[in-house]
Amino acid sequence: MSESEHELLNGLTDAQVDAVTTTDGPLLVLAGPGSGKTTVVTRRIAWLLAQGIPSWQLLALTFTNKAAGEMRDRVDALLPGASGDRRGLTIMTFHGFCARLLRQYPDEARVPSNYSIYDTTDRRAALKQAIRNAGLDSGNWTPASVGEAISQCKNRLTTAEQHDDGGGDFYTRSIGRIYREYQAILDRNGALDFNDLLLKVAVMLRDDDETRQALQDRFRYLMIDEYQDTNQAQFVIASSLVGPQRNICVVGDPDQSIYGWRGADISNILDFEHQFSSAKVVSLGRNFRSTGHIVEASAGLIRRNASHRERTLHTELGDGDRVVVAGAADEHDEARQLVDLFRDQFMAGTPWREMAVLYRINALSRVLEQAFRDGQIPYVVARGTAFYERAEIKDALSYLRLVVNPRDEVALRRVINTPPRGIGKTSMDRVEKYAILNRLGLGEAIGNADQVPALTARAKAALGRFDEMVEAWRADADGGSLLLDLPDFVSRVIRESGLEKSLRTGASEEDIARLENLDELVTAAAEWTPPPTPDDDEQTILQQVASWLESIALVSDADMVDPENGSVTLMSLHAAKGLEFDVVAMAGFEQGLLPHARSLEDDIEREEERRLCYVGMTRARRTLHLSHAHRRTVRGITERTMPSQFLGEIPADAMDRQDDDDPWGTGITPVSTADWQVGATVRHPTFGLGMIRRVVPRPRGTTATVEFLEYGHRTLLVAQSNLEIVDPDEHPWEGIDIPI
DNA sequence: CTTTCGCGAATTTTT
DNA sequence: TTCGCGAAAG
Numbered sequence: 001m002s003e004s005e006h007e008l009l010n011g012l013t014d015a016q017v018d019a020v021t022t023t024d025g026p027l028l029v030l031a032g033p034g035s036g037k038t039t040v041v042t043r044r045i046a047w048l049l050a051q052g053i054p055s056w057q058l059l060a061l062t063f064t065n066k067a068a069g070e071m072r073d074r075v076d077a078l079l080p081g082a083s084g085d086r087r088g089l090t091i092m093t094f095h096g097f098c099a100r101l102l103r104q105y106p107d108e109a110r111v112p113s114n115y116s117i118y119d120t121t122d123r124r125a126a127l128k129q130a131i132r133n134a135g136l137d138s139g140n141w142t143p144a145s146v147g148e149a150i151s152q153c154k155n156r157l158t159t160a161e162q163h164d165d166g167g168g169d170f171y172t173r174s175i176g177r178i179y180r181e182y183q184a185i186l187d188r189n190g191a192l193d194f195n196d197l198l199l200k201v202a203v204m205l206r207d208d209d210e211t212r213q214a215l216q217d218r219f220r221y222l223m224i225d226e227y228q229d230t231n232q233a234q235f236v237i238a239s240s241l242v243g244p245q246r247n248i249c250v251v252g253d254p255d256q257s258i259y260g261w262r263g264a265d266i267s268n269i270l271d272f273e274h275q276f277s278s279a280k281v282v283s284l285g286r287n288f289r290s291t292g293h294i295v296e297a298s299a300g301l302i303r304r305n306a307s308h309r310e311r312t313l314h315t316e317l318g319d320g321d322r323v324v325v326a327g328a329a330d331e332h333d334e335a336r337q338l339v340d341l342f343r344d345q346f347m348a349g350t351p352w353r354e355m356a357v358l359y360r361i362n363a364l365s366r367v368l369e370q371a372f373r374d375g376q377i378p379y380v381v382a383r384g385t386a387f388y389e390r391a392e393i394k395d396a397l398s399y400l401r402l403v404v405n406p407r408d409e410v411a412l413r414r415v416i417n418t419p420p421r422g423i424g425k426t427s428m429d430r431v432e433k434y435a436i437l438n439r440l441g442l443g444e445a446i447g448n449a450d451q452v453p454a455l456t457a458r459a460k461a462a463l464g465r466f467d468e469m470v471e472a473w474r475a476d477a478d479g480g481s482l483l484l485d486l487p488d489f490v491s492r493v494i495r496e497s498g499l500e501k502s503l504r505t506g507a508s509e510e511d512i513a514r515l516e517n518l519d520e521l522v523t524a525a526a527e528w529t530p531p532p533t534p535d536d537d538e539q540t541i542l543q544q545v546a547s548w549l550e551s552i553a554l555v556s557d558a559d560m561v562d563p564e565n566g567s568v569t570l571m572s573l574h575a576a577k578g579l580e581f582d583v584v585a586m587a588g589f590e591q592g593l594l595p596h597a598r599s600l601e602d603d604i605e606r607e608e609e610r611r612l613c614y615v616g617m618t619r620a621r622r623t624l625h626l627s628h629a630h631r632r633t634v635r636g637i638t639e640r641t642m643p644s645q646f647l648g649e650i651p652a653d654a655m656d657r658q659d660d661d662d663p664w665g666t667g668i669t670p671v672s673t674a675d676w677q678v679g680a681t682v683r684h685p686t687f688g689l690g691m692i693r694r695v696v697p698r699p700r701g702t703t704a705t706v707e708f709l710e711y712g713h714r715t716l717l718v719a720q721s722n723l724e725i726v727d728p729d730e731h732p733w734e735g736i737d738i739p740i
Numbered sequence: 741c742t743t744t745c746g747c748g749a750a751t752t753t754t755t
Numbered sequence: 756t757t758c759g760c761g762a763a764a765g
Contacts, residue, residue, distance in 0.1 A: 063755070095755050120754080144751095194755055262754065361752050363756095385754080417741095424741045458741095556755060574753045596752055612753080635750075636756045 004080065005050050008043050012036075019249075019282040020044045023051065023221070026242075026276035027249040028269070032313045033298070033618035034289025034580065037251055041223060042071055044249065045089070046078040048221055056088030057220040059241070061097055063229060065559045067578055068093055071225075090219070094234055095194065095554050098201040100531075101215075102192075108211045109204040112190040114546060116401050116408045117553040121394065123147060123193050125410050130182035136174055149175045150182060154195035155231045155263035157202055159183075188441065190407040198233040205240035216243035226578070227252035227272070231263040239275070246276060254309065255302050258574060258612045260604070266307075287313045289580055291320020294624050297654035298617040304649045305607045323617075325589075325647060326627040327659030330638075331364070334629045335371030338585050341625055342377055342568055345583050352378055354582035356569040358616045360594040363634075364587055365570050372568065382560045382571035388552055392499065392514040393521055397549065399493050403473050404546045406443045413442075416466065419502035423466065427459040447471075469496060477541040486544045487526035494518050573616045584620035586613075589628040590641040613646050628659065681726045687711045689726070 009017050016036055019029045020043045031037035041060070049055060062068045072091050092100070099117070106113040118126060127143035127150075153163060160183035163176040186193065192200065205212045222241055224230065227250035230238070242248045250272060257266045273279045287295050295315045302308055328334035342355050357368055365381050372379040387393060395418050398411040405411075417423045434452045435445035449455060449463035473493060476484065484492070494500050500518065503511045528548050530539060539547070557575040569581070573594075588594060595609035617624055628643045643659070680692045682704075690708035704723065705715045716723065 093755075197755085258753080259755090261752085363751070420742065422741065426741080554755065558754095572753065593752095598752060608753095634756090 002050070005047070008047050008050065008078065012039075012043070013284070013286055015282055015284050015286075016040050016043075019284070020047050022249075022280055022282070023048055023053075024245065024247055026246050026272070026279035028227075028272045028279055028281045029249065029251040030281065030283040030311075031251050031253055032284060032287060032311070033253070033256065033615075034287040034315075035284035035313070036286075036288050037225075037284070038071065038074065040284070041225060041251055042074040042078060044223070045071075045075050045091075049079070053221060054088070056090070057218065058089055058223070059097075059219040059221070060089075060091040060223040060225070061094050061238075062091070062225045063093060064556045064578070065093055065096070065554070066556075066561060067225060067558075068096075093554065094230075094237075095197050096551075098197040098237070099550050099554065101201050101204075102197065105204065105211055108208050109200045111192060111196075111200050112405070112407075114190065114405045116189065116191040116405045116411065117197070117550060118186070118191045118193045118410065119388075119553055121389065122191070122410045125413075126185045126189075126191070126193075127178075127182055130178050130185055133181040133185075134174070134177040136178065141174070141178065146175065146178050146182075150179050151195050152263060153179060154193075154199045155233055157199060157206075157233055157236065159199075159203075185409075188407065189409045190405050191410070195233070198231070198237065202233040202236040202240070206236055212240050215241055219243075220245060220247055222248045224248070224250045225252070226256075228254050228257040228266055228269045229259045229264040230268045231265050235265070235268050242276075248276065254307070255305070255611055256577065256615050258577065258608060258615055260608050283311065285311070285313055287315040288317075289621055290315060290618060291317045291622050293320055293322045293654045294617065294620050294622070297323045297624070297650045298614050300651035300654065301610060301617065301646060301649050302614045305610050306603075307607055317622075320622050322656040323624045323626060323650065323654055325655050325657045325659050326625065327643075328627060328629045330629050330631050331367045331588075331633065332371065334587060334627050335368050336375070337627060338368065338587065338625075339371050339375035339377055341585060342583070343375070345623065346377075350582050352566045352568050353564075355585075356571065356576065356579070356581040356583070356619065357585045357587055358571060358573050358576050358619065359587045360573055360596055360612070361588075362572055364593075368570055368587065372570075378567040379570055380560070380565065380567045382557050382569055382575050385555060385557060387517070387520070388555070390514075390517055392503070392517055395499055396490070396494050396497075396518060396521055397552065399470075399473075399497050399499075400490065400545050401549060402443075402470060403477055403493070404542060404549065406470075406474070407441055409442045412446075415497070416446075419498045421466065421498065422458060422462040427455060427463070430454040430459075431463070474542070477545060479540075484541055486528070486541060486548060487522050489541050489545065490525045491522045494522070573612050576619050577615050580619050580621060582621045583623040583625070584616070585625040585627065586616050587627055588632070589626045589644045589647065590632070591644050592641065593632075594644050594646065610646065610649075613644075682706060682723045683726050684708065684716075685722050687714065 009020065012020065016039070019027070019040045029037070029040060031040070045058060045060065048058060060071060062071060068091050075089070075091070090097070102109050102111050102115070103113070124143045124147070127147050128138065131138050131141045131143065131146060160180040163179050165173055165176045186196070205215070219241055220243065222238065224238055229252070238248065250269065252269050254266055254269055257264060260266065273281060292315055295313060299313060326337055328337055338357060345355060346352060359365065362383065369379065369381065388397070395415060398414040401408050401411040402415065416428065431445050431449065431452060432442065434454070435442050438445070440448070445452070446463050447467050449460050449467065452460070455463070473496075477489060500515070503515045503518070525548060528551065530544055530547055533539065557571065558578070561569055561571070561579060592600070594613055595606050599605035599609045626647070629641060631638055631640050681689065682692060683689055684706070687706075687708040688710055690706040692704050693707050693713065694705040703715050704718050705713055706723070707713045
């Protein structure tokens with residue numbers, strides 16, 4: 001072994017060495033929290049390079065840009081001097097990789113070469129239209145529910161044409177109809193949604209032997225991070241990329257699978273050994289991150305999952321502090337407590353950037369932000385996408401999208417009259433009618449506005465000006481004129497579109513903020529560096545815009561966590577995956593919030609909530625602080641809350657309960673829902689025997705609706721009702737007919 | 741055509 | 756509480 005090779009294995013555990021040096025054949029690395037996953041992946045890449053594998057044969061896929069960036073940086077750090085080694089190394093997000101392949105193989109993948117990527121908002125607009133087109137009532141068919149159904153289809157690679165229709169029930173039939181309408185809109189607009197990025201690539205790789213072969217030839221070594229969060233489409237992509245050498249290495253942890261709702265299929269990781277026979281499995285069992293009580297607390301919690309596979313994780317960092325559980329009067333009190341906690345930690349020497357507050361829903365950040373501002377604690381909210389969701393930013397980006405892709409009608413409709421330029425609904429309806437009649441796209445129809453008989457002269461003129469403006473941009477951007485650079489072009493569009501002017505005239509506080517945001521967008525364009533092109537050729541502005549828009553569409557919240565900045569990080573539990581901090585506070589540790597109310601009725605979903613909680617807890621290195629409020633105001637309504645059931649599932653001796661006192665004397669104690677199952681037989685001192693029909697965790701405590709033999713059904717607070725569970729064998733319901 | 745107002749519905753998590 | 760939509764006024 002050479003010296004540099006030796007260095008790559010320095011300080012690794014046996015299991016880690018095994019994972020790093022197993023280069024050939026399928027490999028599954030089960031990496032619990034803090035087990036040095038990134039270290040293993042990066043050293044493995046460096047190891048492969050040290051074996052003389054050309055860098056361009058390596059492909060590493062992650063879920064977030066941040067993870068990809070970190071991986072790149074750490075590989076760089078491992079490579080001595082010669083940065084030439086890593087040129088051609090492909091470390092990308094799954095979606096980014098797919099977007100790039102689609103630009104490279106538009107014909108093979110059957111996508112337009114200048115496609116738009118529709119984000120959640122655009123998609124909503126397209127869905128609404130699809131529901132209308134399908135002739136269904138938008139009251140019963142919400143874009144959210146329909147969108148979810150369609151996503152599921154796409155994740156399973158079921159296309160609109162393939163959607164099962166015959167004989168199906170009304171629901172399935174309708175979804176199929178909306179799906180086809182929706183897809184027709186996307187096709188007509190030359191647009192792809194997030195699912196399409198994966199689906200189009202998966203289908204291409206599955207069906208096009210030549211392309212698959214070419215990619216297999218190029219990428220000899222495949223690595224996939226967070227494998228537990230891959231969906232069906234991603235599995236197809238991964239397995240198609242794997243050539244005959246079967247060099248695929250996946251890294252993940254089933255206990256950290258938190259994207260089931262987005263189609264992630266946990267069986268991908270559970271069945272890996274089955275799907276890739278003779279796969280080697282390496283389990284990383286040592287936790288390098290957290291101290292003992294934190295490991296014990298989180299391990300105790302996750303063990304409650306029926307789907308959990310027993311394993312041991314040990315730490316050699318000592319017991320450390322117990323997990324503090326704090327109660328607060330309300331969310332403001334809770335926030336103030338956290339301010340105090342963080343200030344204390346800071347005084348004791350912890351830098352701000354080593355602290356984080358995690359919460360289940362983004363809505364919780366408001367109150368926290370307020371308190372942090374008042375308490376003069378520097379903070380950042382990790383919400384990468386928020387900036388790009390602002391109306392003025394979306395407007396500006398829609399103009400740019402329209403320049404790149406003239407067929408993008410969602411973008412077109414958004415900006416046609418923003419700012420107002422005299423093209424109202426009536427005129428647009430007329431244009432649309434004309435477009436349909438003449439089988440033109442909406443954009444083309446606008447180009448021929450003066451041919452549309454129904455339009456007023458005024459409207460024709462306004463439409464003509466709009467069309468000229470966009471055409472002029474398009475011509476300049478595509479003219480190969482390199483006189484203009486990207487930020488210049490962006491600022492020109494903001495100016496000439498009238499966006500800037502419309503905000504400048506109104507001088508409200510709000511408008512000034514919007515103007516600043518637009519400036520920031522130009523700055524972002526200036527700071528953006530285009531990805532390297534295959535042949536290093538000069539890109540036209542148009543290509544740069546397209547590429548920039550793509551990168552914007554694919555940013556995630558987690559990407560915004562900047563390790564350099566000296567601020568406390570506030571973020572959702574989902575965004576926290578893969579990160580770690582010295583001090584972690586989890587706010588809103590309440591029933592209905594974590595686990596979330598929408599998951600209480602379903603065991604599978606509740607298990608995912610538990611995993612989410614596990615992910616949060618395991619982000620902490622040495623201090624973990626869990627807090628709940630006794631009442632909380634949601635959507636303007638104040639409600640009493642009760643502590644999360646998860647508190648009852650964490651081993652008591654790993655915790656320091658400071659929330660015992662009950663400031664309202666409600667006497668509410670969390671009730672383990674485990675014993676109170678629907679169908680259980682119970683006895684009540686006055687009502688006698690009955691059967692549980694329904695169990696609902698409520699702010700005032702868990703309630704059970706019981707069908708009593710002699711008194712009919714009653715809903716009772718479990719904690720106060722003196723109900724006792726009766727062994728059914730003891731009192732069989734012999735010959736007694738219980739009404740349902 | 742544009743603006744404003746009032747009502748109703750809704751938010752879990754995100755590439 | 757906030758957002759989005761539709762109706763009515765300007």
